[in-house]
Amino acid sequence: MVDIANRVWNRQWKIDPIVRSLIDTDFYKLLMCQSVFRNRRDTQVTFSLINRSKSVRLAELVDEGELREQLDHIRSLSLTRGESTWLRGNTFYGKRQMFRPDFMEWFEQLRLPPYHLEKRDGQYELTFEGSWPEVMLWEIPALAVLMELRGRAVLGRMGKFELQVLYARAMTRLWEKIETLRGVEGLKIADFGTRRRHSYLWQDWCVQAMMEGLGDSFTGTSNCLIAMRRDIEAIGTNAHELPMVYAALAEDDAALARAPYQVLADWHEEHDGNLRIILPDTYGTKGFLDNAPEWLEGWTGIRIDSGDPATGAENAIAWWESRGEDPRDKLVIFSDGLDEQKIIDLHRQFSGRVRVSFGWGTLLTNDFRGLVKDDQLAPFSLVCKAVRADGRPTVKLSDNPNKAMGPADEIARYKRVFGVGDQTRQDVVV
Amino acid sequence: MVDIANRVWNRQWKIDPIVRSLIDTDFYKLLMCQSVFRNRRDTQVTFSLINRSKSVRLAELVDEGELREQLDHIRSLSLTRGESTWLRGNTFYGKRQMFRPDFMEWFEQLRLPPYHLEKRDGQYELTFEGSWPEVMLWEIPALAVLMELRGRAVLGRMGKFELQVLYARAMTRLWEKIETLRGVEGLKIADFGTRRRHSYLWQDWCVQAMMEGLGDSFTGTSNCLIAMRRDIEAIGTNAHELPMVYAALAEDDAALARAPYQVLADWHEEHDGNLRIILPDTYGTKGFLDNAPEWLEGWTGIRIDSGDPATGAENAIAWWESRGEDPRDKLVIFSDGLDEQKIIDLHRQFSGRVRVSFGWGTLLTNDFRGLVKDDQLAPFSLVCKAVRADGRPTVKLSDNPNKAMGPADEIARYKRVFGVGDQTRQDVVV
Numbered sequence: 001m002v003d004i005a006n007r008v009w010n011r012q013w014k015i016d017p018i019v020r021s022l023i024d025t026d027f028y029k030l031l032m033c034q035s036v037f038r039n040r041r042d043t044q045v046t047f048s049l050i051n052r053s054k055s056v057r058l059a060e061l062v063d064e065g066e067l068r069e070q071l072d073h074i075r076s077l078s079l080t081r082g083e084s085t086w087l088r089g090n091t092f093y094g095k096r097q098m099f100r101p102d103f104m105e106w107f108e109q110l111r112l113p114p115y116h117l118e119k120r121d122g123q124y125e126l127t128f129e130g131s132w133p134e135v136m137l138w139e140i141p142a143l144a145v146l147m148e149l150r151g152r153a154v155l156g157r158m159g160k161f162e163l164q165v166l167y168a169r170a171m172t173r174l175w176e177k178i179e180t181l182r183g184v185e186g187l188k189i190a191d192f193g194t195r196r197r198h199s200y201l202w203q204d205w206c207v208q209a210m211m212e213g214l215g216d217s218f219t220g221t222s223n224c225l226i227a228m229r230r231d232i233e234a235i236g237t238n239a240h241e242l243p244m245v246y247a248a249l250a251e252d253d254a255a256l257a258r259a260p261y262q263v264l265a266d267w268h269e270e271h272d273g274n275l276r277i278i279l280p281d282t283y284g285t286k287g288f289l290d291n292a293p294e295w296l297e298g299w300t301g302i303r304i305d306s307g308d309p310a311t312g313a314e315n316a317i318a319w320w321e322s323r324g325e326d327p328r329d330k331l332v333i334f335s336d337g338l339d340e341q342k343i344i345d346l347h348r349q350f351s352g353r354v355r356v357s358f359g360w361g362t363l364l365t366n367d368f369r370g371l372v373k374d375d376q377l378a379p380f381s382l383v384c385k386a387v388r389a390d391g392r393p394t395v396k397l398s399d400n401p402n403k404a405m406g407p408a409d410e411i412a413r414y415k416r417v418f419g420v421g422d423q424t425r426q427d428v429v430v
Numbered sequence: 431m432v433d434i435a436n437r438v439w440n441r442q443w444k445i446d447p448i449v450r451s452l453i454d455t456d457f458y459k460l461l462m463c464q465s466v467f468r469n470r471r472d473t474q475v476t477f478s479l480i481n482r483s484k485s486v487r488l489a490e491l492v493d494e495g496e497l498r499e500q501l502d503h504i505r506s507l508s509l510t511r512g513e514s515t516w517l518r519g520n521t522f523y524g525k526r527q528m529f530r531p532d533f534m535e536w537f538e539q540l541r542l543p544p545y546h547l548e549k550r551d552g553q554y555e556l557t558f559e560g561s562w563p564e565v566m567l568w569e570i571p572a573l574a575v576l577m578e579l580r581g582r583a584v585l586g587r588m589g590k591f592e593l594q595v596l597y598a599r600a601m602t603r604l605w606e607k608i609e610t611l612r613g614v615e616g617l618k619i620a621d622f623g624t625r626r627r628h629s630y631l632w633q634d635w636c637v638q639a640m641m642e643g644l645g646d647s648f649t650g651t652s653n654c655l656i657a658m659r660r661d662i663e664a665i666g667t668n669a670h671e672l673p674m675v676y677a678a679l680a681e682d683d684a685a686l687a688r689a690p691y692q693v694l695a696d697w698h699e700e701h702d703g704n705l706r707i708i709l710p711d712t713y714g715t716k717g718f719l720d721n722a723p724e725w726l727e728g729w730t731g732i733r734i735d736s737g738d739p740a741t742g743a744e745n746a747i748a749w750w751e752s753r754g755e756d757p758r759d760k761l762v763i764f765s766d767g768l769d770e771q772k773i774i775d776l777h778r779q780f781s782g783r784v785r786v787s788f789g790w791g792t793l794l795t796n797d798f799r800g801l802v803k804d805d806q807l808a809p810f811s812l813v814c815k816a817v818r819a820d821g822r823p824t825v826k827l828s829d830n831p832n833k834a835m836g837p838a839d840e841i842a843r844y845k846r847v848f849g850v851g852d853q854t855r856q857d858v859v860v
Contacts, residue, residue, distance in 0.1 A: 160638075162643075165601055208590075
């Protein structure tokens, strides 16, 4: 067990790398990367950092030199022998050799491509350009570096015991959440908190606390490095970047309308079981389900990542029923803005009607709200998204207009093509 | 900085010594020991463990074999070269060579004398017999061992992260007390918490937190080992055992009435300044002050260790005024059952009228109240007292009849000799 406060105190900020491994990333990134490597290897994409919390002026908080050092360090990383062995030899979702030899050979040779960084209006413009399977692997480490550098700027001004008490308070808070969750029969929760974690050490602590505190109710972590080191399950399926890039590449409206299903058709070919999880909200859940092909009915579950989660789950259940499927055999994964009370409420509402699982993110691995002056360690809404693919802009609508992104005219076109009507706005906290 | 939870978790309970140094004791023990070594070296005394909290059934909680191992280990300790150097070379209360060469030579040769241990009614009867300067040094390590073994019995059943959160909660609680105290102008507080500390590591953490959090308002610690290692002041003066043994040795009532003053006459010869602190309550503060000889008026201060502390301080002020002394030149040290609010209240009430200082004990170094099930880590009232001297029973009255000890007929005799009337009972928490 690491004394985090002590490590933070002793840290030589300027030289201590934040991301030390290419697999210190979300498992689904690697699953998607393999899919992209097979199906769209030559697609040229641009990923860009987007800080939805404008009040957090990152370029004033985080030193540019330190940020460059961290990003340069990530570019020096390559897969270690032990990491490669783990990816090649481990069983993921009950399946051996999840990662194919040709992908592993490519991954073993990989170094992350260059980045472009400049300051504008108190924010960093950080972009990554190149082939999709390479650029996509920047997302998680870029977010983790920014989140942690912002934290370090605050922590660096604190005393040794002040730091220890800060972590004591954060630990106590998480433990109280765990104690609240412990009593709930049949709960299944995984850590999805890599991208907006307070720090690597803190995420690692959170995972271990979940292991001890929740036992079998804790199903694993999305973080491959932690999964490897703690010998637990790596958890993840797929994300919005797949339909966003596929859609951007569509030549016309008809191809655009087919794009989200093409993603899952490609996915269908390589995965079964718990990896067949539909993420239906990229361009509106309702239209997606209404127009879904028959073969999607047989998929294992649906992940609800925007909009009102209870409504999303009800819609999923109604869809399965309308297609003659028994929802009790199906899995609903909630992964948007969860905290312990929302988890319990959703579990109570849907347990027994569907199989329910939770991907708990930011408020698991970064709940430092209210713990320092002016709430300077509160999590904020930072994302790193595909914004262009082969020269065309990407679009995301989701089930919450506050999460929409892309050029206005393209958003209008997508709404028309996907038949998205009025949506309810929901605050995006994290 | 030590990760206490981790150390607790990794600890090999059965072999890990609790007390590892003869100076892991209160500074005033060594001051008194030197006085006794000079004046009453051959007095034969019996010290005995007394658990005033009968509901804490120590003999059922603490394994006898482990207790014997710990006590045997303490008997194997001798002063190390570095400890001896520190005692001989350090400046205490601004004075060099506080400890005389003949005392240091004796102390360097010392091993603690045998103990006698048996179980009775769910409690341990633990007694020490021999010459006063040797036996008296058992008090603090014996208490520390019992307190910590009782804690270990509870901690040993806890999980790794449960332990870390336990300490996180205790740290947060102490830090909040420190934050409350930090705003109070002119506060002077020392750690007096060795005897009933949760553990050595925890006391050491508390001291360091006080150093960082209170700055100059933290004046030092009574624990010599921590004072040496943290390079801070060792704090302490004298305790009840001196008048208790002197009184027991008195041949008649007249000698008994003189005994408490004889203690201070002996003390007067070797100490000045902040070490001339009167502890007036052994046989009732009022009678002691009324009958005090003139030379005591010039002493620096009074320590209030029983009864209502505000009343005790008012009586001290009134006494100084009645003897023509200016109370603003005098020091009142509060040391009984303090917690942060009581400290603040007393400071507000007396600051400016006298110089005020606090010896914060159990609720500084052992406030684990309410942190585990059934409050099994709450501090309790364990003492180790001189009960016989040269074959005669000792008596303590104090300003609280709940703290009185000794045979009933002797208590009656002492009350008569010292003119002690009705007293107000006060709960003894710690």
